[in-house]
Amino acid sequence: MAHERTLDFNGVDFNSDAFRSAAYRHYAALREVAPVFLSQPQGQLPIWYVTGAREVETVLLDNERFARDPARISPQFAAMIGGEQSIAFLNDHMLNRDGERHRRLRRLVNKAFTLKAVNAMRPRIEQIAETLLDQAGPRGHMDVVSQYAFPLSITVIAELLGVPARDRDDFRRWSHMIVQQVGHDLSELQRCYSEFASYMLALIEQRRAQPTDDLVTALVQVEEEGNVLSCSELCSMIALLIIAGHETAASMIGNAVYLLVQHPQALVQLRDEPGLMPNAVEELLRYDSSVERAMVRFVTQDTELAGQRLQRGQLLMAVVGAANRDEALCAHPDTLDITRPACPHLSFGKGTHHCLGASLARQELEIALNTLLRRCPGLQLAVAPEAVHWRYVPNFRGPQALPVRWSVD
Template sequence: MADLIDLTEYGEGFRADPHPVYAELRARGPVHRVRLPEPEGYDTWLVVGYEEARAALADPRLAKDAGAVEGTYREEEVIGKHLLIADPPQHTRLRALVTRAFTARRVEALRPRVQQITDELLDAMLPRGRADLVEAFAYPLPITVICELLGVPEMDRAAFREMSNEVVAPTGEEANLRAVERLGVYLTGLIEDKRAAGPADDLLGALIRTTAEDGDRLSAGELRGMAFLLLIAGHETTVNLITNSVHTLLTHPEQLAAVRADLDLVDGAVEETLRYEGPVENATFRYAAEPLEIAGVAIPKGDPVMIGLTAAGRDGGRYAEPDRFDPHRDTRGHLAFGHGIHFCLGAPLARLEARTALRTLLRRAPGLALDGPPGEWLPGMLIRGVRSLPVRW
């Protein structure tokens, strides 16, 4: 068994800036046995090399369904099966059904509405002269888009945000479980209301109606699971992609000046943020379905494996000068949206929202600058982002 590296020994600095730690680990090898900091606090294998991470993301021997691992809490029991906890052939079936409803045409049709919401938020924010960018802009944009897309009625956004934050950046195991259970209850009611109301021209209504050629449909549990995944993944990651893009530009004045001078560079700035400071630090857990080796390291059957997306993005073997932020960089092949059959279904929507948000913000607030230090970095090893970002203009 490989030596155990206790990440808690790196202290609070690891949460704020994990990149030097990942660089140190990469220098020692692409795969390590680690103990995660609290609130997770358990042991896992961590893949930190780009090539190894890319291969692991597409390796069918690394299962997403934790059900076969004794003692593992099964999200499926509370929420229902969804894409991030399913393997082929079940994953193949679920993804085919969801992509029938969540089409490229449906995402592209959102472009005018995304722009409208962006402008309305800035109309409210800009006269104030200063704001917390997360609260005033980066959070309400994607949550409004995904709620409208799914057909979620106006609801208590503060309560939903609390549940959602606890799911992706848990403060403890019990609090995390309670948040998942509360979301399950809410989504069950929402789906029942949708069924009772009849056909609706929204994504959740389309998922309820979607039928494959052989008559296959999503079960009640699968519908709840997919609604859970789309709601959580559909806004939490984009909140932090927008925030991280702005934060990174504001702390790199030369690159900010270049993007301001040529707003066509916004797309490159978003892609470089995905590589340099992406919103998903590590992919959700996989489990060794059989004994295997990654870069010569033996992984026993049943062991959890965490694949470092942030670590892979800073691998100097893949990207020259990986710690330099450069909106002109060719970022093709970055792993911020994953790779293989679990590649992020919502990547086109996330890109649309982030590009629209960044381009419009820089155009309408040419004097945008930091107004103090950012809030604390989110806990846990899943989401990479700050709780607040004070800005002025």
């Protein structure tokens, strides 16, 4: 059995622009030395980082040893991790549950969040993308993140849920603060969570009294053998759909556009051969995933992974972005090849916690890219590549801003 190895990454800020600007080079070095390594930052809980494809897949598939629910360790541990009550009230969703509790929530939500409902959004997504480019097109330049990716993604998920247009700026503000966490004091975060929870409760009561044709109503009404979603489960699920539905989607679009303008031959090929888009979408998702690291897992028993000894109660982070660039996943992983047959990337997770919104995300990315490439000839970066900085957001990866320009007749 190998001895426990602790690499010298204890002082590294994994969320910083300095790290993310060279993240895949760092991850490659980590995989080579130890695909599972322990980071022990001073004053913080130690955490295992898993960077190898086989090891990440093992973690995502093994809910017995690597749990999402901290209660699997102990109620006291769950209370310590869960935090303040309003925060816990928005964390009572299926991504934080395992076993039968997870299966129950997943079955109920699946009955509301159907593929039919997602596919019915396609014409509306196309209309939103066209409208956004109607506004930016004559100027010949825009910030892809703030003027295209975020407005597109927040409008799509808000309309799917039935959130009024006047409230979308609040949702964006709340979700930004929740995913960023760092940079805000505890009182700010508590106020944010409290406002978010209060809004959710009011929206749920409104839909109970006046049902409409939207996803919130469907979640309120969903039932299976007398089993329904509790109030905290409803709030948490709606919050999860809003945050995951636009934060990750917006970064996904930003990452994809950044890659294409950095690979002009691929951009031209994709513009001229739109039939390549389904393969290109998978390759872009693999090459630079907007979910850089899966949500933290908790080691439920003393165990071994890749020769490392893990102890019950320790934290573990599966680094999806690193796994997607592992040669064990596909040949020449650091080469962007939009003609590559789709390989089994891990950008939407794997196993029971596989992303519920994967089909919606793929649809949004495909439409966003097709519309952009068709409407914006000669698309290119409007700044030097090194001027593009990365959002300071744990777990997610995406550009802070992405200025581009194109030819205007």
